[in-house]
């Protein structure tokens with residue numbers, strides 16, 4: 324594929340579990356994307372970036388080869404790819420907090436499971452390298468049966484006794500008479516960057532985009548809190564504010580000994596937190612969403 328080297332390229336899943344949140348993340352970073360649902364690429368109108376929509380399994384390869392400087396994929400896909408490579412060619416920049424799932428060993432219902440019982444058994448999976456790594460670490464020899472999909476059917480079809488598959492709720496396993504028994508890898512979506520050298524101007528653009536993306540991630544949880552408090556309560560209030568660094572404290576006009584406290588809280592603010600603040604002496608507490616943030 325020939326790509327324009329003056330623009331950045333990000334590989335994103337074309338359709339599937341990661342598509343919507345990947346697109347929302349880019350939109351949140353202020354990118355206006357052109358191109359319809361079925362397009363293979365989308366051009367950002369207001370940033371030198373093209374989005375390439377591909378199968379999630381191809382994303383590490385695209386990024387490793389430098390066809391795309393950036394990509395969004397699951398850690399499961401990334402690690403499976405990396406285990407097949409002699410050297411790392413892709414770097415994880417940040418965890419994205421979506422696409423959470425777990426690669427698990429599942430056994431037929433009723434089996435009283437112990438890891439050692441995998442020895443000599445057939446295990447079906449779409450993640451043969453991750454499974455081989457898991458088994459090797461435990462010095463277990465078993466036969467890995469690679470499958471592209473519908474892994475949960477393998478035991479019923481007599482192809483394998485155990486499976487190693489992605490699980491989020493466990494409902495699919497349950498429907499097939501299986502139960503998750505051991506974790507191989509906990510995964511979420513990550514933003515990855517190529518280790519191939521980039522032209523300085525392009526690297527600068529990548530850094531600018533990553534700063535924006537960090538800002539989007541930071542604002543998702545963060546809130547801006549404003550409250551009033553008497554001087555005696557300030558220390559306790561600062562202690563309660565979740566994930567806030569050095570709140571701003573300003574005297575209230577016309578109310579000697581009273582202050583307005585303002586802080587960015589980088590952790591969730593729950594009702595319980597507000598109740599604690601009130602009990603500590605705070606009043607007129609406001610919690611506001613943060614639209615943009617640059618750290």
Ligand code: ATP
Nearest residue numbers: 336339340341378379380397422423424489490491
């Ligand atoms: P593609 O057509 O891109 O190859 P796919 O069928 O392999 O798609 P999806 O099922 O859309 O992939 O899953 C994409 C990613 O979403 C997974 O690799 C994983 O990181 C994540 N994911 C989150 N929850 C689950 C789940 N319950 N089952 C499978 N994947 C999950």
Ligand code: ZN
Nearest residue numbers: 378379380381
């Ligand atoms: Zn896939």
